[in-house]
Amino acid sequence: MNxxxxxxxxATMWFTLYQLGSALLILPSSLAAYSKQNAWLSVLLTMILFIVLSPLFITIAKQMGDRSFHNYLTGMMGNVIGKTVMVLFLIAFPFLTFWLVLKDLSNFVTTSIFPETPPEAVHALILIAVVIGVRAGVTVIGRSAELLFFIVILLVAIGFLSLLPVLRFDYLLPMLEGGFKPIFHGSILLLAYPYLECVLYLxxxxxxxxxxxxxLSLMKSTLTSGMIFLIITVTVVAALSEGVTANLVYPSYFVIRTISYADIYQRFEIVVAILWYITIFFRLALLLHVVTRGLADAINIKNANKLVIPLALIGFVMAKEVLPNVPSVITAFEVWPYYVFVFSLILPAILLMLGWMRRARGRNGTPT
Known part of the structure; x- marks a missing residue:
């Protein structure tokens, strides 16, 4: 029996859709602000950096075996410390990210598509779908990702291939004009958001x-989303120039609005909106699943589904309060990569060292 x-x-398709998520719309602007016309080089450097760091997460996955992440954490740190770290981790990282993604979604909808729609309506509609999906379980979400993944690829192809006639590749030159440092800064941002969030995949x-x-799911999803990010970044910068791209909040959405052939083939920005809604659903679903599963294990609740609706309601309330204005968003974006490193690099590195120490002492790491 399987x-x-x-x-x-x-899982590969789910992880890919998760990685696209919020970054799909705002990534070109953020990279262009750091790396200018060399934003696409930041994407390539990010892929290399992640491949170098991926053994950290792969080794932890091997150490986990069939155990949940909570059981692995308590096995490494002890019951009390492990549970405390788990709760703090869940609130400070995936749950906070859950609020921020909801905020991103409502900001986009209320500024670009439906300016008179209250943010609460946007939050409620997406949360209904997310709650239903999380309560149905990872099997249902995985099958949904399998069904919708190729629709996402098709929408990306339709939207960005339509821009080929207007691309000016001289906008991508000169290469390395400002040296390597701006490219590295851009890659650090992309590495933290969203690739190092792969710690949640554990x-x-x-x-x-x-x-x-x-x-395999980790590496394939990273390479797939990386190629999509590369195509989008090159297309947006080559169509708009790095100066315009850096000054737009949602350049991927704006550039699709410029498509117009004979007044018939146009208004394709809705393609990007649909595409983003799909990816945001899978991003929110994974975040809420992680928080629900981890918190249920930490406080010994057998049926994790009992926490889904309460946690979603907390997210509904907090999404309105987090990052209330544009300056707070700018400040948060500057420090976010370093904040993510605490949970996605330092914590896994500590767990890995504890696992090696236990193995060196002849222990198997199984929690008592």
């Missing part, structure tokens, strides 16, 4: 039908 869960193919290791395939 183990119930998600396949490597489904919560899904027990849900794999074959846990050994987790690393």
């Amino acid at each position: 183990k119930t869960g998600i396949t490597q193919r489904q 919560f899904l290791v027990p849900d794999f039908q074959d846990a050994s395939k987790w690393k």
Whole structure:
């Protein structure tokens, strides 16, 4: 009898959609602000950096085996310390990110599509779908990702291939005009947002039908989303120039609005809106699943579904309060990469060292 869960193919598609998420719209602007016309080089450098760092997460996944991330954490740190770290981690990282993603969604909808729509309506509509998905389980979300993934790829192709006739590749020159430092700064931003959030994928290791395939999902999703980011960044900068791109909040959306052929083939910005809604759903679903599963394990609740609606309601309220104005958004974006490093690099590195120390002492790391 096969183990119930998600396949490597489904997980790859889910992780890819998660990575696209919020970054799909704002990534070109953020990279152009740092790397200017060399923003696409930042994407390539990010892929290299992540490949270098990926063994950290792959090794932890191997150490976990069939255990949940909570059981692995308590096994490494002890019951009291492990539970405390787990709760702090969940609130300070995935749950906070959940609020920020909801805020991003309502900001986009109320400024670019439906300016008279209250943000609360946007939050409520997406949360209804997310709550239903999380309560249905990872198997259902994985199958949904499998169904919708190719729609996302098709929408990306339709939207950005339509811009080929207006691209000016001289906007991508000169290369390395400002040296390597701006490119590195841009890659640090992309690495933290969203690639180092892959630490959250560790919560899904027990849900794999074959846990050994987790690393394949991690690497394939990273390469797939990286190629999409590269195509989008090159297209946006080549169509608008780095100066215009850096000054737009949602350049991916704006550039699609410029498509117009014979007054018939136009108004394709709705394609980007649909595309973003799909990816945001899978991003929110993974974040809420991680918080629900981890918190249920930490406070010993057997049925994690009991926490889904309360946590979603907390997110609904907090999304209105987090980052209330533009200066706060700018400040948060400057420090966010370093904030993410605490949870996605320092904590995993500590866990990895604890695992090696236990192995050196002849222990198997199984929690008592």
